[in-house]
Amino acid sequence: MMSRPDGSFDEKRLNQNGDPGGHQSVSTSAHNAAVGPETRLLSAFRKDTHHRKVCLAGREYYSKEGKTFELRLVGKIKQQLSADPTLRPEYAPSLGLIDFTRRATEAALGKSSCAIVENRVLGVQTPGFTAAVRLGAELLKHWHDVSAAWCGPVYLSTPCDDSLAGIFQAAGIQDIREYYFWDDRQRGVCLEKLLEDLERAPQQSVVVLSVSGHYPTGADLSQNQWAVITQLIMRRRLFPFLLLPVQALCYGELERDAWPVQYCASQGMELLCAQSFSHCFGLYGEAVGHLLCVLKQSSLRLSLQSRAERIVQSLWAQPSVGGAQVVATVLSNPAHRVEWQLEVMHMVERCMLIRHILRERLRLLGTPGSWEHLTQQRGLYCCAGLNGQQVEFLSNRRHVYLLPGGCLNISAINGHNLDYVTESIHLVLTTLL
Amino acid sequence: MMSRPDGSFDEKRLNQNGDPGGHQSVSTSAHNAAVGPETRLLSAFRKDTHHRKVCLAGREYYSKEGKTFELRLVGKIKQQLSADPTLRPEYAPSLGLIDFTRRATEAALGKSSCAIVENRVLGVQTPGFTAAVRLGAELLKHWHDVSAAWCGPVYLSTPCDDSLAGIFQAAGIQDILSGHYPTGADLSQNQWAVITQLIMRRRLFPFLLLPVQALCYGELERDAWPVQYCASQGMELLCAQSFSHCFGLYGEAVGHLLCVLKQSSLRLSLQSRAERIVQSLWAQPSVGGAQVVATVLSNPAHRVEWQLEVMHMVERCMLIRHILRERLRLLGTPGSWEHLTQQRGLYCCAGLNGQQVEFLSNRRHVYLLPGGCLNISAINGHNLDYVTESIHLVLTTLL
Numbered sequence: 001m002m003s004r005p006d007g008s009f010d011e012k013r014l015n016q017n018g019d020p021g022g023h024q025s026v027s028t029s030a031h032n033a034a035v036g037p038e039t040r041l042l043s044a045f046r047k048d049t050h051h052r053k054v055c056l057a058g059r060e061y062y063s064k065e066g067k068t069f070e071l072r073l074v075g076k077i078k079q080q081l082s083a084d085p086t087l088r089p090e091y092a093p094s095l096g097l098i099d100f101t102r103r104a105t106e107a108a109l110g111k112s113s114c115a116i117v118e119n120r121v122l123g124v125q126t127p128g129f130t131a132a133v134r135l136g137a138e139l140l141k142h143w144h145d146v147s148a149a150w151c152g153p154v155y156l157s158t159p160c161d162d163s164l165a166g167i168f169q170a171a172g173i174q175d176i177r178e179y180y181f182w183d184d185r186q187r188g189v190c191l192e193k194l195l196e197d198l199e200r201a202p203q204q205s206v207v208v209l210s211v212s213g214h215y216p217t218g219a220d221l222s223q224n225q226w227a228v229i230t231q232l233i234m235r236r237r238l239f240p241f242l243l244l245p246v247q248a249l250c251y252g253e254l255e256r257d258a259w260p261v262q263y264c265a266s267q268g269m270e271l272l273c274a275q276s277f278s279h280c281f282g283l284y285g286e287a288v289g290h291l292l293c294v295l296k297q298s299s300l301r302l303s304l305q306s307r308a309e310r311i312v313q314s315l316w317a318q319p320s321v322g323g324a325q326v327v328a329t330v331l332s333n334p335a336h337r338v339e340w341q342l343e344v345m346h347m348v349e350r351c352m353l354i355r356h357i358l359r360e361r362l363r364l365l366g367t368p369g370s371w372e373h374l375t376q377q378r379g380l381y382c383c384a385g386l387n388g389q390q391v392e393f394l395s396n397r398r399h400v401y402l403l404p405g406g407c408l409n410i411s412a413i414n415g416h417n418l419d420y421v422t423e424s425i426h427l428v429l430t431t432l433l
Numbered sequence: 434m435m436s437r438p439d440g441s442f443d444e445k446r447l448n449q450n451g452d453p454g455g456h457q458s459v460s461t462s463a464h465n466a467a468v469g470p471e472t473r474l475l476s477a478f479r480k481d482t483h484h485r486k487v488c489l490a491g492r493e494y495y496s497k498e499g500k501t502f503e504l505r506l507v508g509k510i511k512q513q514l515s516a517d518p519t520l521r522p523e524y525a526p527s528l529g530l531i532d533f534t535r536r537a538t539e540a541a542l543g544k545s546s547c548a549i550v551e552n553r554v555l556g557v558q559t560p561g562f563t564a565a566v567r568l569g570a571e572l573l574k575h576w577h578d579v580s581a582a583w584c585g586p587v588y589l590s591t592p593c594d595d596s597l598a599g600i601f602q603a604a605g606i607q608d609i610l611s612g613h614y615p616t617g618a619d620l621s622q623n624q625w626a627v628i629t630q631l632i633m634r635r636r637l638f639p640f641l642l643l644p645v646q647a648l649c650y651g652e653l654e655r656d657a658w659p660v661q662y663c664a665s666q667g668m669e670l671l672c673a674q675s676f677s678h679c680f681g682l683y684g685e686a687v688g689h690l691l692c693v694l695k696q697s698s699l700r701l702s703l704q705s706r707a708e709r710i711v712q713s714l715w716a717q718p719s720v721g722g723a724q725v726v727a728t729v730l731s732n733p734a735h736r737v738e739w740q741l742e743v744m745h746m747v748e749r750c751m752l753i754r755h756i757l758r759e760r761l762r763l764l765g766t767p768g769s770w771e772h773l774t775q776q777r778g779l780y781c782c783a784g785l786n787g788q789q790v791e792f793l794s795n796r797r798h799v800y801l802l803p804g805g806c807l808n809i810s811a812i813n814g815h816n817l818d819y820v821t822e823s824i825h826l827v828l829t830t831l832l
Contacts, residue, residue: 036712060524068521078515082508088501091493091684127560127686130716163712170713172605285524286719287560287686309472313596314603317563320685320719 036162037404045401053399054417056408059215061249061279061347061380064414071282073339077326092321094312095305096125096290099328100321104290107247107254107331108261108273115265119298124308125319126289129245130167132274135291136241137171138311139272139304140206143239154206154241155198157181159405161215161245164208179207182217182405184385187373189219195232203237211244211273212257213379216407220250220377226260230267240264242273248280250379252341252348254331261292270296277327279380280344286323351380351410358413361422368429383407390428398424470595470803478800486798487816489807494648494678494746494779497813504681506738510725525720527711528704529558529689532727533720537689540646540653540730541660541672548664552697557707558718559688562644563600565673568690569640570604571710572671572703576638586610587640594644595803619649619776625659629666639663641672647679649778651740651747660691669695676726678779679743685722750779750809757812760821767828782806789827797823 038057045055060068081087095101101123105116115121126132141149152175154168165176179197183190198207209229212220221229233240242261250257264271273292278284293308295301312318330336352375359374374382386394386406394400400421402408413421471490478488493501514520528534534556538549548554559565574582585608587601598609620628632639641660649656660672672691677683692707694700711717729735751774758773773781785793785805793799799820801807812820 068523070522075515082511082515089503089681089683089685090501127564127715127719128717130712131560131714134714163716166709167713170710282522284522285717286522286721310599311603313563314600315564315567316560316715317596318561318684320560320722322685322721323719 038162041395041401041404044395048399048401050399052417052420053401054412054421055401056412056421057401057403058409058412060284060409060411061282062409062411062414064350066412066414066416068284069282071340071343073330073336073343074281074283074326077329077336078322081322081325081329092125092318092324094309094318095123096319097321097324097328099332100125100288100324101290103328103331104275104277105292108244108258108275108290108292109265109294110255110262113262113265115294119301120295122293122295122301122304122308124291124293124312125287125321125324126291127287127316127319128285128289129274129276129278130163130289131316131319132276132289132291133164133167133241133243134171134315135308135311136272136274136293137168137173138315139291139293139307140239140241141172142307144204150204151175152205153177153202154208155179155201156208157210157214159216159407160208160210161243162404177201181214182219182383187370187383187385188377189221189225191225191228195228198229198232198238199236201236201238204239205236206239206241207233208241208243209260211242211247211260212250213246213381215243215245216381216383216403216405218377218379218382218407218410219373220379221260223259223263226263230264230269234267234269240269240271242271244273244275246279246380247275247277248344249348249351252345254280265294268296270294277323280347281323281327281330281340283323283326287319287321288323288327289319347411348378352378354410354413355382357418358410358422361418362425365422365426367422367426380410381407382410384425386425386428389433393428393431393433394424398427400424474794474800474803477794481798481800483798485816485819486800487811487820488800489811489820490800490802491808491811493683493808493810494681495808495810495813497749499811499813499815501683502681504739504742506729506735506742507680507682507725510728510735511721514721514724514728525558525717525723527708527717528556529718530720530723530727532731533558533687533723534689536727536730537674537676538691541643541657541674541689541691542664542693543654543657543661546661546664548693552700553694555692555694555700555703555707557690557692557711558686558720558723559690560686560715560718561684561688562673562675562677563596563688564715564718565675565688565690566597566600566640566642567604568707568710568714569671569673569692570601570606571714572690572692572706573638573640574605575706584608591804594642619778620659622658622662625662629663629668633666633668639668639670641670643672643674645678645779646674646676647743648747648750651744653679664693667695669693676722679746680722680726680729680739682722682725686718686720687722687726688718746810747777751777753809753812754781756817757809757821760817761824764821764825766821766825779809780806781809783824785824785827788832792827792830792832793823797826799823 041057045053063069105121105123109116124135126135144150149172152173154173155177156164158178158181168176180193181189214220244258247257248254261273271294275290275292277288281288293304295304330340355374359371362371369385384406391402391406394402474490478486496502538554538556542549557568559568577583582605585606587606588610589597591611601609643657646656647653663670670693674689674691676687680687692703694703729739754773758770761770768784783805790801790805793801
């Protein structure tokens with residue numbers, strides 16, 4: 001996960017597998033057509049030579065210097081672990097490091113959760129968030145019926161991470177549908193339309209819900225909205241698959257960010273939850289993903305574990321444990337935990353500050369539109385409510401790259417680009433396109 | 434990949450996901466029935482309380498103390514990398530670190546391979562060897578026909594890694610068949626020539642496995658001679674590699690899938706498909722281990738130092754093979770043991786049947802791999818006598 005800097009904003013991700021002989025392969029249009037919009041976007045940013053270009057489309061948390069960074073405590077722990085002579089290189093268990101899955105499970109459900117006490121919970125460490133979703137999809141195929149393969153439907157929010165559909169489909173679950181989520185006019189979640197869509201979902205449909213820090217809009221459901229939605233889910237016998245790719249960066253606390261998971265579990269629901277500790281530990285791409293499974297009865301746990309092991313055996317055999325050990329070491333030690341919490345809180349507060357400054361700047365410029373949602377919502381991502389044309393204008397004419405749907409990564413805004421970004425947003429919203 | 438020692442021989446692999454409240458789940462027979470023979474074996478070994486118990490069924494290379502260990506150079510490189518202030522945590526590209534895939538590709542094909550020069554090669558870093566095989570299986574589904582899904586047959590050797598069939602089947606390739614194959618043996622160069630002739634004539638597709646590269650001859654490229662040979666015949670092929678053993682980087686995402694195509698024009702669409710598949714599996718691999726491998730293999734001085742450590746492992750394996758053969762000869766153990774020293778590498782087959790393997794585990798507490806094979810490196814000064822006596826006993830006892 002450590003790479004030599006090519007520049008900031010994850011430009012390394014764009015290095016497609018070049019000719020091992022030393023020449024970069026030339027990308028053809030056929031090649032580009034096959035990759036997702038996010039990859040095309042980052043590729044275009046990398047090729048852009050404009051001196052003021054700004055990328056607001058990356059996924060990681062960026063420092064005020066515009067770079068990813070290693071948390072101080074993480075660096076310390078890594079050094080301790082590498083200097084420890086009693087530690088030897090070993091394969092992890094197939095379901096991952098027990099210390100990690102224990103802490104990850106507690107981070108989602110809370111230590112004293114009934115589900116944990118009643119042994120109705122299974123936690124699996126995975127090589128990242130995507131792998132956790134994939135494992136969940138594979139488990140869902142035979143969740144209700146061991147013999148028949150369930151193949152959907154799965155409901156995804158609009159908008160959502162554009163790789164999600166592909167993960168379910170690759171697992172053989174072809175029927176992917178959408179439920180209304182982000183409303184441009186309201187600059188937030190439109191609950192009525194969301195409920196309408198879910199009301200029509202057939203029984204056993206899986207509903208993919210963001211727990212906190214919704215990607216890419218940043219719009220999260222309120223506690224009241226969660227109460228209403230879970231009522232519907234239980235009444236219509238739907239299955240919740242909760243996503244927590246950026247745990248802790250909304251409120252600076254693992255358990256607080258995961259409140260919806262605790263709430264669903266307290267209602268006696270079964271659920272899946274895909275988590276990642278990559279952002280709150282600065283451990284990008286280091287196999288600190290986790291799939292949490294909450295069952296209705298503890299008697300089902302062992303067969304679920306069996307199935308999970310069999311699936312893992314056919315996918316990656318076992319996860320790597322370097323990152324998981326850091327996470328487990330920090331979360332098991334109260335002193336470390338306090339120190340880590342401070343670094344995380346700093347990231348959260350910086351995001352809130354940028355949101356306030358952004359809202360204030362746009363207000364002072366007199367930029368049309370409502371910007372209250374910037375500070376009402378929390379976390380890494382937010383939606384600027386721009387349409388496709390406006391997003392294209394921003395990238396082509398202003399060299400400011402947003403996520404598809406007009407969303408952006410708050411942490412990517414800093415002292416160097418704040419003025420240019422706010423002027424650009426103002427410009428695109430006051431220019432007739 | 435670093436774990437606190439529970440004991441040697443990978444006992445950590447047996448720690449099923451215990452109750453997060455702190456209690457270990459009790460394994461039921463229903464649970465056990467679902468896991469492979471290797472896991473059951475390791476599980477039985479762990480529960481065995483006999484003071485002389487010996488596990489010869491692990492996968493890693495064990496030192497003479499019976500433990501896995503970090504290569505000295507690897508420890509050094511890891512410290513250098515972690516102390517480097519210019520390195521920042523970042524997601525890798527979806528197909529992995531380019532420096533790693535370049536070196537891994539060269540390690541299999543040789544630097545001056547035509548296939549590389551002609552741009553007919555794609556290398557993908559994967560989260561381990563299993564993941565490389567899975568990615569290969571997924572790519573095979575549409576290798577010849579983008580629209581129709583190919584579903585087999587796949588021919589596996591007997592015996593083989595018992596997880597292979599499951600990997601292909603999980604990818605939707607149901608038709609898995611076993612070919613009869615000399616057990617525990619590597620093919621000679623002559624045998625490779627004959628087999629590749631047949632493969633080309635019958636239009637079969639070779640999927641080559643290299644899970645323990647460099648531990649046969651102590652050199653990456655030499656161990657991979659068959660891959661170079663197939664490529665030199667103009668064949669298309671897949672090759673799953675792992676650098677875990679020769680770098681002591683167990684479970685650290687240093688797997689690699691090498692694809693050799695017949696024409697360079699096919700390369701970009703293959704890369705596209707690989708990226709799409711990776712996007713639905715793990716998104717990107719972790720790069721810590723891959724950086725160590727790339728750093729070592731790109732630096733001539735590092736490479737020499739690394740080579741010495743690897744050669745030491747190889748020579749120790751050869752020595753154990755000789756000693757084992759000699760001991761069995763001295764004991765007058767029935768059977769032919771020439772193959773022990775004619776073959777190389779980490780694993781060998783003792784030619785025991787199921788009953789005999791069970792006798793060894795139940796009565797002598799000596800655990801072998803299914804099929805009566807064993808991990809040579811797991812034999813050391815502490816258990817050599819007991820192991821050779823046990824083998825002698827089981828082959829001279831009427832069961």
